[in-house]
Amino acid sequence: MRLIAAALLVLATTGALQAQGDGDPGRDARLAMEQLESAIGRLEKASSASDRVRALTGTVRAFESGLGALRDGLRRTTARERALTQELAARDAEIGRLLGVLLAIETAPPPALLLHPAGPLGSARSAMMLTEATPALHDRAAGLRRDLDEVQTLQLLQRKAVRTLEEGLAGIQQARAELSQAITGRTALPRRFTEDPVRTAILISSTETLGAFADGLSEIARNGDIAASRADISAQKGTLPLPVEGNLLHAARSADAAGITRDGIVIATQPRALVVSPVAATIRYRGPLLDLGNVIILEPQAGLLFVLSGLAEVYGDTGEIVPAGTPVGLMGGEAPQPGSFLSLSGESTGTGSSESLYMEVRENGEPVDPESWFRTDKDG
Incomplete structure (x- = not known):
């Protein structure tokens, strides 16, 4: 009878043993590693391609996407592994009781298990209770085994991911240089x-001010000193991709941490992220400007300017017409180390991003909300 009571106690106290999570972080991390390995494979082909700029641009973007996905997958994997380990450690006593009861059930002879001091009726009742408890105990043991196996699998996955990360980080550095x-x-x-x-x-x-400078550029165009652009991208309004891989940090005219409001948006990016022209456009200006750091101003159609500031490096020459997707610069910052991908310190933002690109859109001399032209996926 004491054995049956112990079994019921274990069932009551181990019900929350198995941790719950959204999705499968291990699967997501493996998929991200495959994505990154594919980018590593693309680097050699890109280096020998006839249009090396286009091929290497695609390779760098593939690296950025793969590293971003692996960062998210690894942080979820690390969080899951820690949660399981802490849960198992917190329930050490209950696990011990479970193992003890299971061992007693396996080793004790059937008469000893079924014998009850109340006689045959009590023995029959105890046998029925034990019959109901035993499968549940085995289910709990199986759940414990799954948790332990998952912890080991996640730890092995993390070690493999670090090796893939080292190759990926070296690969993207080489791709950027090329x-x-x-x-x-x-x-x-x-x-x-x-x-x-x-x-x-x-x-x-x-x-x-940036507005005054942009107005000056527009005045130069209106005076006929620059050939008029016949391009028209109005059909793409609201569908343009952001010029850099990142997340919307501040919307237009919303106050930042310092209480400052601006006409443009701020995009949080990874260090050394590649910035590209979202559409075919003329480079109207590139270089340092005011206190904005390096700036590049793109004109995709007459009267429309995309102003990008905060870059560490800018590419191209003023007056050139660049195709959509052409690199126009790199963000600043230091390349991340593999250990930072396993850290949970950036979990609150979910990005680990440390750089920010400011983008302003001006139509006919007036600032407009960039989200009227670009997809920010802020609700996605």
Whole structure:
């Protein structure tokens, strides 16, 4: 009877033993590793492609996507492994009782289990209770075994992922370096105009705000000094991809942590993220401007400007017409280390992003909400 009571006690106290989680973090991490391994395989092909800029751009974006997915998968994997380990450690006493009861059931002879001091009726009742309890005890033991196996699987997965991460981080560094070289040595792009550096310098020195500078660029175009653009991307309004892999950090005209509101949006990105032109556009300006750091201003159609600021490096020459998806710069920051992918310190934001790109859109001299042109997926 004491054995049956112990069995029922174990059943009551181990009901929450198995941790619950959303999805399968181990599966997601494995899929991300496959994605990253595919990007590693693409690097060699991209290096020998005829259009190296395009091929290497795709490779860098594939690396960024794979590393981002692996970061998320590994953090979920690490959180799951820690939760399981802590749960098992917290229920150590209950697990011990479960193992003790199971061992007693397996080793004690049947008469000893069924004998009851109340006589045959009590023995029959105890046998019925034990018959009901035994399968449930075995189910609990099977659940415990699954948890232990999952902990071991997740730990092995993390060790393998670190090796893949090291290859991926080295690969993306190589791809970025090759991309910079390819851009420097590429065949000249179509040119809409040739920059007058003196006029640009005068415009910079005579303006104190981004809006005033953008207005000055528009005035130059209106004066006929630049061939008019016949491009029209109005059909793509609201569907354009963001120029960089990242997440919306601040919407237009929303206050940031310092209480400052701006006309543009702020996109949180990973360090050294690649920035591309979302559509075919003319580079109207590139270089340092005011206190915005490196800036590149794209004109996809007459009267429409996309202003990107906060880059560490900018590519291309003023006056060039760049196709959609062409690299126009790199974000700053230090490349992440493998250990940072296993850390849960950035879990609150879910991104681990440390850089930010500011983007402003101006139509006919007036700032408009960039989300009227771009997909930010803030609700996705």
